[in-house]
Amino acid sequence: MSTCFLLPVAAQVPNDNIEQRRVLRQNEAATSATTDCTVQWSCVDETLTGKCIEYHNDQWFEFTPRTSGRYFVNIEGQKCRDTRGVQLVVLTGQPCEPATYRVLSCTSLGSQDDVFVTLDSLRAGQPYLLNVDGYLKDFCQFTITVSDKPRGLPALTPPQVASVAPSTSRVVSLRWTLPDSLGAPREFRVLRREAAEFRAAAVAAVPVQRTTYGATSPEYTWTDTLTAPGRYLYQVVTEEVEGRAPAIVHQQWYAYSLPLLPSDKARVQAAAEAARRATKTQQSWERRSHRARMKRLAGQRH
Numbered sequence: 001m002s003t004c005f006l007l008p009v010a011a012q013v014p015n016d017n018i019e020q021r022r023v024l025r026q027n028e029a030a031t032s033a034t035t036d037c038t039v040q041w042s043c044v045d046e047t048l049t050g051k052c053i054e055y056h057n058d059q060w061f062e063f064t065p066r067t068s069g070r071y072f073v074n075i076e077g078q079k080c081r082d083t084r085g086v087q088l089v090v091l092t093g094q095p096c097e098p099a100t101y102r103v104l105s106c107t108s109l110g111s112q113d114d115v116f117v118t119l120d121s122l123r124a125g126q127p128y129l130l131n132v133d134g135y136l137k138d139f140c141q142f143t144i145t146v147s148d149k150p151r152g153l154p155a156l157t158p159p160q161v162a163s164v165a166p167s168t169s170r171v172v173s174l175r176w177t178l179p180d181s182l183g184a185p186r187e188f189r190v191l192r193r194e195a196a197e198f199r200a201a202a203v204a205a206v207p208v209q210r211t212t213y214g215a216t217s218p219e220y221t222w223t224d225t226l227t228a229p230g231r232y233l234y235q236v237v238t239e240e241v242e243g244r245a246p247a248i249v250h251q252q253w254y255a256y257s258l259p260l261l262p263s264d265k266a267r268v269q270a271a272a273e274a275a276r277r278a279t280k281t282q283q284s285w286e287r288r289s290h291r292a293r294m295k296r297l298a299g300q301r302h
Helices: 262-301
Strands: 022-024 030-033 059-063 069-080 086-092 102-108 115-122 128-134 140-147 171-177 187-194 201-207 219-225 230-239 248-256
Touching: 022 030, 022 140, 069 086, 069 128, 086 115, 102 115, 128 140, 171 230, 171 248, 187 219, 201 219, 219 230
Parallel strands: 022 059
Antiparallel strands: 030 140, 059 128, 069 115, 069 140, 086 102, 086 128, 171 219, 187 201, 187 230, 230 248
């Protein structure tokens, strides 16, 4: 039985316009929604964000730190029409004057997980603009907080799922390395999300190993056994002590499909052969058309 996810009907938020941007104070949680929001095209510049952002239903926030340092934008409690979640741009500059903008961070989530975006070296007294939009035209409710403490997962773009070749093996082997720069986390969490699912789920906790000399072991492996076909994103995240932000040390897609039955193989082969014949016919027609065109042009010259 299929299910349908519906967002409650909500009015357009006031901070749909940059002139009414919502001011965030440190550690203050603000709940909002992108439904019915529109884009002030004179206040954005897509050339600054490239392929990261496709504006559709954005809204604006502003944050001014009291002290300089590192801050985290925590995005939590997403409830979206699709699986894509929100996208976030953090920038400096004069509101609605794109020529003055400088982009500090551009993030497209691609899921509804609770995530954080790290902002390093923010300056005390400097206003920062935050633009939140539904990623790839998604419609979302969410809670946003600018804090000195991270919550959720690091926001990191996953690899392309389209590049993963399907496998008929249900056994998935993950391998990753612990960089020296991360020190000694408490353990690793292995997260798994099927492509159509909204959020990732923790499927394992892998302890940090130590060598005979007391140092942390750099190499790790873990094996999963899937129970259903699908495309699965695996992420390995460090579980840190208080005060340290977790990090994603490995992520990969795995596509599991059932072996084809002999009748299915015959249908696949027949479809491939039909496609080859169609391509050959099209190429033959294009060659004849080209020769006829060249002949007409030659006749027109005489």
